[in-house]
Amino acid sequence: MTLALAVDIGLALLILAMAAWTIAVRDTFASVIGFVTYGLLLTLVWVRLALPDVALTEAAMGGGLTGALLIGAAARLRRTEATVRERPGVFTRTLAAVLSATVTAALSFCVLNLPDPAPTLAPGAAAKLGSTGVGNPVTAVLLAYRSMDTLLEAIVVLIALFGVWSLAHDRFWGGCPQLRTHADSEGILAYFARILPPIGIIVGVYIFWIGADFPGGKFQGATILAAMWLLVIGAGLAHFPPVSQAWLRILLVAGPLVFMAIGFAGIVTAGAVFAYPDGFAKPLILAIEIALMPTLVLALALLVAGAPQRMPPQ
Amino acid sequence: MNGPTLFGLCAAALIGFGLYGLIVNPQPLRKIIGFNIIGSGVFLLFGTIARRGAAAGMGGDPVPQALLITGIVVAFSATALAVALLLRLFDEGGVVTLVSEASPTEAKADPPDA
């Protein structure tokens, strides 16, 4: 047994223990904290699996946005804890346990019987990489081979945002989302929120920028930037714009619209929607990514912020 | 036994845990966490498949990696929507449970007044 395998086994046991505890613990708040740690462990697993693009996404999403979202929700809900303490009966629990065990057993069987050598599209992706102009094959998949999925993903995020906003009270429609803040402009948090974001923005843009050729890209960069924005707002140094704000709406739709415009231009220039003319693939991919950045930053941060909760000061 | 297979089995177990949590926990936020654990298990399984597909000088099959990134972002959006619904429910009544006060057959069916 090598050291690497020992580390992997330890990591797997740890992540299983964390997941089991997160499921089993009585207190919801504790469960959420467990889930945040679980996200960190998952990042380590992605690194162990040599999938750095995914590890970056998980580090930014799991550690940053999802954690903040769930912790915020758990904090607001904690006073209701007592009302939902009752657990389902033994019968339901047994049934659930049997069902879960069956699924796990079936999946384990499938995992052990995956074909060897494994089928892979890596050679195909590598062969065509040259015509996309980018060096990171994951970016090539996201923005060339399967760009439709990426466009739709941006639209998914927007539709989820519409859904979140639709949960506003009518009297707050057109108003601003709000975070619970420490409105103390002198406090440590405000200090932190002044120092970190400038550097964070550089890091976010850097992660975005290297994405064309190295692990990284717009989703990871956008998540970091969104986290920085949320930090500034959470420290009370800024406010969310009202959801009726014109510039906000234009930036939110600009990414997908530019993406589609470049996609449709491909009919004329390269003979198919989402095709890139020879030699122009990389600049066009960059243009799409740059247009998607503000959309993603705003949408991801606003998803954490939730529905509009107050009217803007007149 | 190697790394990818190990994490594949780990993924299978995570999906089972998450499923159990989703079914058994009455508190909706816990159900959302359960869903996220199932989701991460599925992603992890996909990750092991990506890792197994290492070829052509790449550490892993790039197609599953790209799809994983998409999947993670979609799962985050789903969580945000679910949390928003949950918080709205909390604002309305302060009681957060999926069990209606009335039984489903007698639940109110009034459309909103136009």
Add this chain to the structure above:
Amino acid sequence: MKIALDIFTIFSVMAGAFFFLAGTVGLLRFPDPLTRLHALTKADNLGLGLVVLGLLPQTHWPLDTIKLIAIWLFALLAGATVGQLMACTARRGGGQPK
């Protein structure tokens, strides 16, 4: 020169690892949240700091080196902020529901 740098790395990383050991022991054995917080911040700042310091000679100048230093600075900043915020929280009772 290479040997000297390697020895520096080994010592520094080992010292960093020791602080993680100390941090964990403190977190587990100290009696109340504030003292545990003390242990945590030591591990945070010194443990990671020494590991980073030890790794500096092994990395490629300049980008990786700068990144490593940045990581440590971020951790320091986060540790200082979180430490203070958590201390306030802990003093108020840790936010227990009961």
Add this chain to the structure above:
Amino acid sequence: MTMPDFLLSAAAFVLVMVALGLIRILRGPEDVDRMMAAQLFGSGGIAALLLFGVATEAKAVIDVALTLALLAAFASVAFVQGISRPDSDDTQETRDE
């Protein structure tokens, strides 16, 4: 023992250490203790990642660590904000030593 081997062992050691710290998450007793354990785990995870990344010359790992370090405080800040009541006066408490 070569340098990569040493660094990998050190990564494993740090990981085991912070993983032991996770017992604090299980035991609590208070949420703030759990959050501390999560924080320690974050730092240890970053250290382990760096050691691992340098040992295997996997440069992207350093970027992962950078992202984690940047967002290290994010969850904790959300935690502290979450359990303080926005309507009470505890916004002052962050600086009254």
Add this chain to the structure above:
Amino acid sequence: MPHSLSAQDVTTPGGLLLVLAILIPFIGMLIGFVFGGGKAMRVALATLAVGLAIVIAIAKALVQSGDAVIYILGGWMPPLGVALRADGLSVVMLLAIAVVICGIGVYARADFGSPSGVKEARAPLTFWLLLLAVWGSLNLVFVSGDLFTLYVALELLTFAAVPLVSLDGRSETVRSALRYLLYALLGSVLYLLGAVLLYGVYGTLDIPLLAMRVRPEPVAWAALALMISGLLAKTALFPLHLWLPPAHAGAPAAASAVLSGLVIKGSWFLAVRLWFDVFAGVVTLPSAQTLGTLGAAAILVGNVVALRQTRLKLLIAYSTVAQIGYLFLMFPLATGLSSAGLDSAVAVNGGMLQAISHAMAKAAMFMAAGLIYTTLGHDRVADLRGMTSTLPMTVLAFALAGASLIGLPPSGGFLAKWLLISAAITTLQWWWALLMLVGGLLTSVYVFIVVVRSLAPAHDGWKPKLPVPRYQQAAVLALALCSFLLGAAVLCPLDVMQIGRTVSRNTLLP
């Protein structure tokens, strides 16, 4: 570029229309969002018109070429790239959904017009944006040829549908929406799990390629079971139906029509696609019988519970539970036909017709219930007196839609059930035929009760609470008529649904 050569050979004339059918609704949604307020509705209605034209053009391209319409996105051939494909089944669904969406759009103009004096209101803006989102996602479900793109489509559909449930913001509807979301998310994650397994074994997510590579082996069975159970949870087949009635009944009428008529058809269609196209060589008759049994239980339970409802909208919602059951009877019948070496087209056509006529009829019914609610101020089944004289067109629409659900000739429901029953008799599965007759009988009881109650004269001096615009009634009646006259499809000289069904599997041979 070398790769675009082969891609251009595969892409068929009119293929570009498929991209437009997916993206035009989303473009409309984005533009409507930027303009906001009352302009969102105008943008949405314009998009509906454009989208309908595109869908008709796709149908024309399909019939003219007599083969599936295909588009290779970006010139990247599957398995690396993504292909869009519309065969007969897709095109029929595209058309039907476009008609229903347009009907709902016309109806919703009154309910979700922008209120005067307000710059922008929450519910109308949300409704119009999400209506377009539902449409785009459904079109994507119908024409996508890639299992992961279909996963994204399912999620799009869920995210668009859930807020429609809680549009009025009452805590009861928010609760229904949350419950629906959790079911739907579990459903999509199970679907994704199955797709992941398939990729792990066969190395592709492209439907025709998978169809060629899939072999009857344990991993394929596991993937099939996971994906189908996930889709069942999303379609609300018994016993996973509990989320549906409160969610569909609590929404505003136009939103209920979208949810009950359209949204559930997305996950159902995907189940059909998987069952008959991807796993055709894997599925067995016993597994199909299981689906059929669940469908049978849904028909009985849904109809019986519907009979006991005192509120019109809940009655209609439970009737949806029952009608979903019919949709799943097609699985044992078609599988039975093909395992007997016969052409399964009869059963498949029957199931598709059932889906289409139900989409139209159920949308009409919910909107009719909405008009009745507006007029009466309540929707208690026991007290519908005066409706026939006040809203003759609406009651007629309700009756016609009901006739289609029951299966009276010449309705679409009649033709659908006739095809299904004849498939049942051919394959000697007479019990399904019997069940369909019993289900029709139960349906006729509650439709009859509603119509008879509304025939009763109003009290003296009773006045409608609010007047209902004529065009709303006309939209409802038009949809009901479409459903009622759909049986005329039997006169169609060409079996449109089967175009491109067998051929499409061979067009992409590597």
